[in-house]
Amino acid sequence: MNRDTGVAIFLLLFCGVFFAATFDIRETSYGTPGAGVWPRIILFALTLLGAGYLAQSLKRGRAAGDEAGRGLKGWLATYRNALCCYFLFAVFLLTMPYFGMFLGGVLFVFCTLTALGRRDGRTLLVHGAIALGAVGIMWGVFTYGLNVILPQGELFYGW
Amino acid sequence: MLIDNIAGAAEAVFHLKTVGLMFLGVTAGLIAGAIPGFTIAMAVALTLPFTFAMQAVEGLSTMIGVLVGGLSGGLMAGMLTGIPGTPSSIATTFDGFPMARRGQPGLALGIGVWSSFFGGLIGAVVLMTLAPQLARVGLELGPWDFFALVIFALTVTASLAGPDMVKGLIAGALGLLAATIGEDEVNGVARFTFGSDELKQGFAFLPVLVGLFAFSQLLSDVQDTEAARQPLMPKGAKAVKIEHRQAIAEVLKRWAVLVRSSLIGVFTGILPGTGGSVANILAYDQAKKTSKYPEKFGTGIADGIVAPESSNNATEGGALITMMALGIPGDVTTAIMLGALLIHDVIPSPSFIGDEPVLAYSIFIAFFFAHFIMILMQAFCLRAFVMVTRVPRYVLAAVILAYCAIGVFALSNVDFDLWTLFLFGVAGLVLRSFGFPLAPMILGVVLGNIAELNLSRALTITDTWETALAAFLTRPWSLFFFILAVFSAVFPWFQAARAKKRWTRAYVPLLTLSVSVPLFMMGGWVRPAIGTGLLALGAVLLWRRARHGWPTQDTD
Numbered sequence: 191m192n193r194d195t196g197v198a199i200f201l202l203l204f205c206g207v208f209f210a211a212t213f214d215i216r217e218t219s220y221g222t223p224g225a226g227v228w229p230r231i232i233l234f235a236l237t238l239l240g241a242g243y244l245a246q247s248l249k250r251g252r253a254a255g256d257e258a259g260r261g262l263k264g265w266l267a268t269y270r271n272a273l274c275c276y277f278l279f280a281v282f283l284l285t286m287p288y289f290g291m292f293l294g295g296v297l298f299v300f301c302t303l304t305a306l307g308r309r310d311g312r313t314l315l316v317h318g319a320i321a322l323g324a325v326g327i328m329w330g331v332f333t334y335g336l337n338v339i340l341p342q343g344e345l346f347y348g349w
Numbered sequence: 350m351l352i353d354n355i356a357g358a359a360e361a362v363f364h365l366k367t368v369g370l371m372f373l374g375v376t377a378g379l380i381a382g383a384i385p386g387f388t389i390a391m392a393v394a395l396t397l398p399f400t401f402a403m404q405a406v407e408g409l410s411t412m413i414g415v416l417v418g419g420l421s422g423g424l425m426a427g428m429l430t431g432i433p434g435t436p437s438s439i440a441t442t443f444d445g446f447p448m449a450r451r452g453q454p455g456l457a458l459g460i461g462v463w464s465s466f467f468g469g470l471i472g473a474v475v476l477m478t479l480a481p482q483l484a485r486v487g488l489e490l491g492p493w494d495f496f497a498l499v500i501f502a503l504t505v506t507a508s509l510a511g512p513d514m515v516k517g518l519i520a521g522a523l524g525l526l527a528a529t530i531g532e533d534e535v536n537g538v539a540r541f542t543f544g545s546d547e548l549k550q551g552f553a554f555l556p557v558l559v560g561l562f563a564f565s566q567l568l569s570d571v572q573d574t575e576a577a578r579q580p581l582m583p584k585g586a587k588a589v590k591i592e593h594r595q596a597i598a599e600v601l602k603r604w605a606v607l608v609r610s611s612l613i614g615v616f617t618g619i620l621p622g623t624g625g626s627v628a629n630i631l632a633y634d635q636a637k638k639t640s641k642y643p644e645k646f647g648t649g650i651a652d653g654i655v656a657p658e659s660s661n662n663a664t665e666g667g668a669l670i671t672m673m674a675l676g677i678p679g680d681v682t683t684a685i686m687l688g689a690l691l692i693h694d695v696i697p698s699p700s701f702i703g704d705e706p707v708l709a710y711s712i713f714i715a716f717f718f719a720h721f722i723m724i725l726m727q728a729f730c731l732r733a734f735v736m737v738t739r740v741p742r743y744v745l746a747a748v749i750l751a752y753c754a755i756g757v758f759a760l761s762n763v764d765f766d767l768w769t770l771f772l773f774g775v776a777g778l779v780l781r782s783f784g785f786p787l788a789p790m791i792l793g794v795v796l797g798n799i800a801e802l803n804l805s806r807a808l809t810i811t812d813t814w815e816t817a818l819a820a821f822l823t824r825p826w827s828l829f830f831f832i833l834a835v836f837s838a839v840f841p842w843f844q845a846a847r848a849k850k851r852w853t854r855a856y857v858p859l860l861t862l863s864v865s866v867p868l869f870m871m872g873g874w875v876r877p878a879i880g881t882g883l884l885a886l887g888a889v890l891l892w893r894r895a896r897h898g899w900p901t902q903d904t905d
Contacts, residue, residue, distance in 0.1 A: 193783070194783075197783050201519065208526065208541065211541050211543065212540075215538060215539075215540050216538045216539075218536045218538060220536055221809065222535050222536060222805055222808075222809050223535070223804070223805050223808045223809070224536070225533045225535070225536045225538035225540055226540070227805075227808075228529060228533075228800075228801045228804060228805070229526065229529045229540060229541070231804075232522055232525045232526050232529065233526070235518075235522050236519065236522040236523070236526065239515055239518050239519045239522060240519065242515050243515050243516070243519060246515060268572060269572065269778075269782075270574075271568070271571045271572055271573075271574060271577065272568040272569070272571070272572060272778055275568050275571070275746075275747075275750065276568070276771070276774070276775060279750065279754075279771055279774075280771065282754070283754075283764075283767050283768065283771060286764070286767075291754075291755060291758065295751045295754065295755065298747075298750075298751055298754075299747050299748060299750075299751045302743075302746075302747035302750065303743065303744060303747045306571055306574065306577055306578075306743035306746070306747065307578060307741070307743050307744070308578070320744060320747075320748065321747075324748040324751065324752075325748075325751050325755075328751070328752055328755050329755065331399075332755055332759055336399070336401070336402040336759070337402060338401075338402070338759040338762075339762065340755065340758060340759070341758070341764075
């Protein structure tokens with residue numbers, strides 16, 4: 191099984207789940223087409239395309255240099271940095287109610303810079319300055335320039 | 350009336366604050382365009398959150414500034430390093446880089462900048478002339494026709510995915526599906542919420558767009574740790590003095606190439622889904638084919654810079670025509686502009702220019718004026734651009750990810766929007782890594798509601814499903830767009846097998862013959878006359894090719 195076959199099978203399962211969910215859409219009698227009609231049309235087309243994609247991938251066979259052959263380790267090596275950024279971003283979102291946008295943003299940028307860049311003493315200082323400066327300026331522009339209220343964070347309530 | 354509208358629009362655009370914002374926008378666009386891997390669409394998407402607190406004219410003028418700056422910024426990286434800053438300046442490097450390496454970087458940059466300027470002005474003039482006319486045609490379109498137009502836009506965009514068109518179509522369908530999540534606009538019924546209250550509102554446009562395009566692009570840029578730690582441009586890149594006078598003379602000497610390429614750009618832009626990345630290659634190819642010295646292309650000649658640079662700036666004029674006249678985005682950047690209009694409660698449609706004349710003319714004027722600002726800023730800030738591009742890629746990625754979060758939250762102060770950004774950021778990277786193009790998905794998200802509303806209207810107006818479906822094939826504009834959709838769906842196979850397989854010899858004649866049918870159905874005399882011309886052309890081509898036995902490369 192090559193990578194495209196796996197993706198096509200996943201797509202068909204995805205269509206199946208969504209198609210089943212269309213039956214949970216409430217029927218109306220307003221004289222207009224029901225709310226489930228358009229999604230079903232899209233899912234029908236998507237299923238047909240998914241089946242075509244599956245047939246195409248099976249016909250093609252296992253392509254040279256297919257990433258599926260590299261296993262989980264190879265995949266993790268390729269996407270290590272991206273996964274790291276996603277993880278840090280998810281942590282940033284989860285901790286935002288506590289740290290707020292400013293401090294959370296500074297910590298996120300600093301951690302991301304440190305995860306992706308070098309980690310010697312001088313570079314860490316530079317990363318700290320970049321994080322503070324970049325997020326501080328943007329936070330200032332939105333808070334004072336555009337009057338947007340950004341999350342303050344529980345840590346700073348009462349300040 | 351027209352004068353009043355233009356005067357009102359000019360007053361709004363030339364207000365000190367708007368001009369200042371446009372200067373900022375153009376500068377930001379020039380810098381973003383100069384950074385390889387940082388697309389114009391990404392720059393325009395990241396500008397969108399800053400425009401919430403602005404008036405519609407201010408916000409759109411700023412975004413147009415970014416757009417025009419980005420189109421012209423791409424040439425700097427291409428000429429100084431050989432790496433195009435944006436896909437719309439790929440062809441510029443073919444001759445720009447050799448000319449710069451030959452010791453004339455100032456002249457190469459000058460020709461590029463002034464070609465962009467003149468191309469943009471031609472695009473702006475065509476925009477001002479053609480948009481109101483096309484809007485009049487747009488008023489003829491009913492819900493059947495708009496639905497067919499959306500399908501055509503999606504197939505054209507998907508066909509640009511090349512031989513993997515199935516992936517392009519799947520991406521488009523996924524975009525349409527994403528737009529159905531939440532309450533539907535027709536009946537107000539919740540769909541695909543899976544028990545989540547947050548999903549009832551559906552996904553906001555900006556987080557989806559920024560997640561799919563910017564977030565995933567940034568993370569794909571930092572996959573290789575060593576490359577991510579390198580500066581965006583090699584240290585050898587130096588600021589040079591642009592030779593304006595000589596460059597203007599060189600560009601104007603090639604006025605035929607300039608005008609032809611600009612028109613190619615405008616008409617490529619009018620086609621929904623196609624943009625500067627197609628136009629610059631097409632214009633370069635045409636300039637080479639019609640040149641008296643085609644063998645010199647690629648060695649660093651001025652014609653090879655004038656053609657792509659004038660066409661890519663003119664493309665946006667064309668894309669804005671479609672957006673303003675029909676409410677259908679011409680490319681990803683105008684899809685974002687459409688989002689900006691919706692945020693300001695302005696809904697582009699064929700009646701947009703009539704209903705919102707000041708705003709419409711403001712867009713015309715801002716597009717025109719932004720090119721003058723671009724010339725000024727490019728001349729003065731080249732050194733600063735080179736400095737910015739010495740920043741390592743990972744620094745830029747980390748900072749912009751934080752900006753994405755702040756900007757997306759500012760849209761409506763909803764935490765869920767940040768999770769939407771995250772979710773679509775993951776989806777974007779996964780789709781990219783599996784080879785799915787993202788442009789059809791974005792157009793799918795933007796056009797999903799338009800398609801559903803028009804389909805619903807079409808089915809409601811007609812009594813039965815049978816009559817509704819028949820109307821899709823008997824109404825001339827609907828038939829016209831469906832025919833174009835079918836031919837654009839076949840286009841990738843045609844392109845791959847062109848002149849190698851016999852059936853490809855029938856593609857163009859069949860297209861012209863098929864398109865002539867709805868033109869005859871439209872009535873009047875102009876369109877049937879065009880239909881007659883196309884019919885005759887198709888018949889002649891068919892007859893000639895049949896007489897020669899459908900020749901292919903092998904038989905030639």
